Each structure stands twice: as C-alpha cells, then as structure tokens.
Amino acid sequence: MTQRTRIEGSLDHRHQKQHLPFAFSVPPGATKLTIRFDYSPKISDGQSLTNDLSLTLFDPQGARGARHNNRDRNLTITAHSATPGYVPGALQPGIWTVWIDSHRLLPSSVVTFTFEIEISDEPVSEPEQVWIKGKTAPRGSGWYRGDLHGHTYHSDASWDVPDFVQYGRDYKLDFVTLTDHNTISPLAQHDSYSADDLLTMGGMEMTTYYGHALALGLRQWLEWRVDAADAAMPELADRARYAGATYIIAHPLSVGDPFCTGCDWQYPDMMPGSARCVEVWNGPWDGASNNPLALELWYSWLNQGYRMAATAGSDIHGAADYASFGFNNVYAEALREDAILTAIRQGHLYLSSGPQLELTGRASQHSGMMGDLLAGDSLTMQVTWRGCAEGDHLRLIVNGQVSEEFSCLNSGQHQWTLDTAQARWCLVEIRDAKNDMRAVTNPIFTGTEAGWR
Ligand SMILES: [Zn+2]
Ligand SMILES: [Zn+2]
CATH class of the missing domain: 2.60.40 (Immunoglobulin-like)
Known part of the structure; x- marks a missing residue:
C-alpha cells in the first residue's frame, strides 16, 4: 500500500532566510519514503540569480540529512539506501518534518511549491551497504600536508566521494577533509577510502544564512539552523566544540548576498567571539573569497589580543586545477585525525600553495x-x-x-x-x-x- 500526501504553498521575498517546517505522519511498517519537491519559478524574469530552496529532514528521533543542492530536489530513503545528502535507516513511525531552507528568494518572485510525499510498506529488496573504515598508518610526528574543506554530490558539488578522494591522491596530499553543507551523509563512505597514503577526515560545513563555519572531526550531525534552533551562533559553536568538533570560521569576507547568500560572516557576537580558528585562504588566493581581506581581518583579531590560528581550504566542488590553492602544512604528532586537528588548534601549521x-x-x-x-x-x-x-x-x-x-x-x-x-x-x-x-x-x-x- 502506498500513502500519498500533497502539500502546496507559496513563498515570497519576505520568507527568505527562514526555516519552514512541514510535518507528515509515517505509519508503522513503512519501508520506503519518497519526497518529490518542486517549485517555480527557479529564475526570476530579467535576473541571472536563482531562487534557492533546500530541504532538511527529521524523523521522530533526529536529523536525517539535508541536500544543499539546486539540481536535485527529490529524495528517497529506505532502510539501506538514501538519496545523497540523506541517511539511510529504519523509517520510524511517528511525526516526521521536512523543512524548507529558503537560502534565496528574489524580490520580484512569488514562488509556488509542492511536496508529493509517498510512503510505502511494500517489501524493498536491496543489499545493505556496509562501509568498512579504512586504516592509515600514523607514521609518527612530522609535517603533513592536506585539505580541510571540500564538497561532494552529497551537497552542491559536481562529483562524488570517490572523485574527491582521488583529488587528494592526485595532489599527493596526506589528508583530505570532507565537509559537505549541513550533512554528514557521505562520511562513512569517505572513511572507507582511508589507506596508508591518504587519511580521510570528516566534518560538516555549517552553512547558515549569515556565515559558514567548519565543524571538523565529528561523524554526527550538528544543528546549524541558528533561527530554528532558537540559539545564537555562539551557542551553536559551543555545542559543536562540546561535541568534540574543531570549529573554524570559513571564508569570512567572501562575496555575499545576493550572489552567494550567507557566504560572508555576519555574526557580530562571533567577531571572533569564542572562535579560535579562521580560514583565511579559501580556494584560489585571488578568487571571490576575498582572501586578502580575510587575512587583514585575522591580523586585526590578533592585534585585539585573540590568539587565533589561520587555516586554508580548497573548498573544492569538482575537477579543478587551481595552482593557487593553499594547503595546510601541519606539524602533528601523528597522521591521525585527532592529532592533525589538535595541531591545527595549536596553530602548528603554515599555509602554502608550494x-x-x-x-x-x-x-x-x-x-x-x-x-x-x-x-x-x-x-x-x-x-x-x-x-x-x-x-x-x-x-x-x-x-x-x-x-x-x-x-x-x-x-x-x-x-x-x-x-x-x-x-x-x-x-x-x-x-x-x-x-x-x-x-x-x-x-x-x-x-x-x-x-x-
Ligand atoms: Zn562555505
Ligand atoms: Zn564549502
């Protein structure tokens, strides 16, 4: 039997940068959940910018992922498989909530949207995908070169997890860190590719409407929605750190609204507040991330007496050949995720493209x-x-x-x-x-x- 629910509505510019919940009921015995989400218009007349909406999904016990992606708006979850961005697993009966995250709604648009939610209890026969964590020999104390920031198809990148790992091997890095936007769904697969030549590290890019922060070293989802969490950014940062994450303000002076909504850091109570790491070299040095200005901001925070470490991140979203990527050259006691992140918090690193x-x-x-x-x-x-x-x-x-x-x-x-x-x-x-x-x-x-x- 398949249970079908249709939800319709409309949004305009006043709904921009909100988190809008839509609840639905999952009955006992459900085996497959499909949500088809569509909205119109994608592009407003006379504008090159798009209306950007993404979905975050919760089951009765907690988050099931997000898809920060403007191409693919449908999702399917079963016990053993899920659309990238979402986490497979049993479909617990009870109230689920799908949230529209309205990253950008253009002033001239009235956007109409529909959800078609299908819940089936038909048997699903598919093998369980088990990812076995790969092992990296720790090698002892020394210099290790790697990336702290990158994306895959689980959010808005144009490549999948194996391609991202191959990039790390092509660049002869010692470690790569996968930080998809607002989801941890690729990390189990990513960790399966660790081997002696490459350590895979993980985290999440907390992609809020008023700035991005990397939370590294965890395999658990973190609340990133400042408004929906009823918490300010300093509280979300504290929660991330209490959970064991290394918290890094990302590309603080990137080009922001309306071209890259939320990409520039706009938290007056986190300038730098409790943050002690900041990414001053994001992507190519002379790109839209305005790295020279981020460097100046870091210098001003140092002059205000904040003992802060600077990091680099390629923020890679697909095949690229950026000669001016900065990489982190870290002096760590071992090639191990916790040792690398400890050394980064201590500032035991330099950033270099060569x-x-x-x-x-x-x-x-x-x-x-x-x-x-x-x-x-x-x-x-x-x-x-x-x-x-x-x-x-x-x-x-x-x-x-x-x-x-x-x-x-x-x-x-x-x-x-x-x-x-x-x-x-x-x-x-x-x-x-x-x-x-x-x-x-x-x-x-x-x-x-x-x-x-
Ligand atoms: Zn970002
Ligand atoms: Zn990023």
Whole structure:
C-alpha cells in the first residue's frame, strides 16, 4: 500500500532566510519514503540569480540529512539506501518534518511549491551497504600536508566521494577533509577510502544564512539552523566544540548576498567571539573569497589580543586545477585525525600553495614554533624556506605590519631578534611578483597566557 500526501504553498521575498517546517505522519511498517519537491519559478524574469530552496529532514528521533543542492530536489530513503545528502535507516513511525531552507528568494518572485510525499510498506529488496573504515598508518610526528574543506554530490558539488578522494591522491596530499553543507551523509563512505597514503577526515560545513563555519572531526550531525534552533551562533559553536568538533570560521569576507547568500560572516557576537580558528585562504588566493581581506581581518583579531590560528581550504566542488590553492602544512604528532586537528588548534601549521616554510623562535631559554607563546625580553626567530620561485619575496610581519622584506629565490634561512616589549606577534609571508600569497605561517606569540584571549 502506498500513502500519498500533497502539500502546496507559496513563498515570497519576505520568507527568505527562514526555516519552514512541514510535518507528515509515517505509519508503522513503512519501508520506503519518497519526497518529490518542486517549485517555480527557479529564475526570476530579467535576473541571472536563482531562487534557492533546500530541504532538511527529521524523523521522530533526529536529523536525517539535508541536500544543499539546486539540481536535485527529490529524495528517497529506505532502510539501506538514501538519496545523497540523506541517511539511510529504519523509517520510524511517528511525526516526521521536512523543512524548507529558503537560502534565496528574489524580490520580484512569488514562488509556488509542492511536496508529493509517498510512503510505502511494500517489501524493498536491496543489499545493505556496509562501509568498512579504512586504516592509515600514523607514521609518527612530522609535517603533513592536506585539505580541510571540500564538497561532494552529497551537497552542491559536481562529483562524488570517490572523485574527491582521488583529488587528494592526485595532489599527493596526506589528508583530505570532507565537509559537505549541513550533512554528514557521505562520511562513512569517505572513511572507507582511508589507506596508508591518504587519511580521510570528516566534518560538516555549517552553512547558515549569515556565515559558514567548519565543524571538523565529528561523524554526527550538528544543528546549524541558528533561527530554528532558537540559539545564537555562539551557542551553536559551543555545542559543536562540546561535541568534540574543531570549529573554524570559513571564508569570512567572501562575496555575499545576493550572489552567494550567507557566504560572508555576519555574526557580530562571533567577531571572533569564542572562535579560535579562521580560514583565511579559501580556494584560489585571488578568487571571490576575498582572501586578502580575510587575512587583514585575522591580523586585526590578533592585534585585539585573540590568539587565533589561520587555516586554508580548497573548498573544492569538482575537477579543478587551481595552482593557487593553499594547503595546510601541519606539524602533528601523528597522521591521525585527532592529532592533525589538535595541531591545527595549536596553530602548528603554515599555509602554502608550494613553498616550504618553517618558523621557530627562542626566548629566555625556551624554544617554540609557529602557534606557540614565548615569554622573555627578546625573541630570536629563525625562518627556513625551500621551493621559492623567481619574483617571490619574503616578508616578516610584526603586529600586522611589514617589518622587513627581501627576495627569497629558491631556498635559504634568516634570523631576527625582536624586542618583545614591541612585538606581540610575528609571522612570515612569502608573496609572488604580483603580491599574491604563496605561503604564510601562523604567528609566534609573545608574553604570557594572561595577555591573550
Ligand atoms: Zn562555505
Ligand atoms: Zn564549502
């Protein structure tokens, strides 16, 4: 028997950036749920932008995923299979809720929508898909290069999980991190591809209407809907961290509304609030993410006394050949997800599209590396680089200002001694002939814990 329900309605610009719930009942014995969702118009007259609606689904016990995707609006869930973005499993009887997430509704549109919900109790014969977690030998302490941000067909990318993993292997990365928008549905499959040559890490990009944040290291869905959760972003960030996630503000000064709704960070109470990691290099350095402005924002937060780490993320959505991707070069105690993420929170990393760059410091008999805090009257810093190209120049940045600059052909090293009464934090950048970033370290901080937030 198949139970059918049809829901119709209309929305306009006033419904933009809302979460609109539609409840339906699933009877005992259900084996297959199909939701066909459609709306019109997709594109308003005279505009190149689209009306963007996505769906988030809840069963009586919790979230069953989301599809942040403008191409495929139908979903099917059975015990053993689900449309990408959603999680397979038993169809618990009771009240389910499908939410429309209205990311963009153009001012000139009245959008009519329909849900056709079909629930069947016919037997479904399909094999259970079991993903066995792959293993990566941890290799011990050392430098590991990888990506902290990428997408698949489980949200809005144009490729599937095996393609994403292959990209990591093609780029000879040590780790890749899959962070689909508002869903964890690809992570079990992704983890099955871990092997000695590549560690697969996981998380979710909390893709809110007022900014995006990466929550890394979890395999559980996190509430991302600031309004529907009746919680402000600082509370959602706390929840993510209490659950064990590494929380990173993503591409904070990206182009935003109306072209990329919600892509720029607009949370006044999280500037940076409790966040201690920020993605300053998203995709190509000179792309729409406005990385130079994100770097300036990070420098201003450092100058306000926030001891924050900077990260990079390709934010890759399909086949690309971006020579100016920044990757994270992390000094971790092992090639293991928890060790990589711990090192990132400590700032033990530099970001680079090519050159190798190591920064160490020494003050009052104590030595440390980028991300560390060193107390003493003076700080001696040593930088070592390899892989620079014609036109590259190296900059010492102290408290956000260029303190010294020289060309850095190929490889070399240099040493400075700074008066810590003046130098609160310092780092090293390598820029190319156009002044685009080639590599940037995290800072060495001076003083004591009490002097930093
Ligand atoms: Zn994003
Ligand atoms: Zn992303």
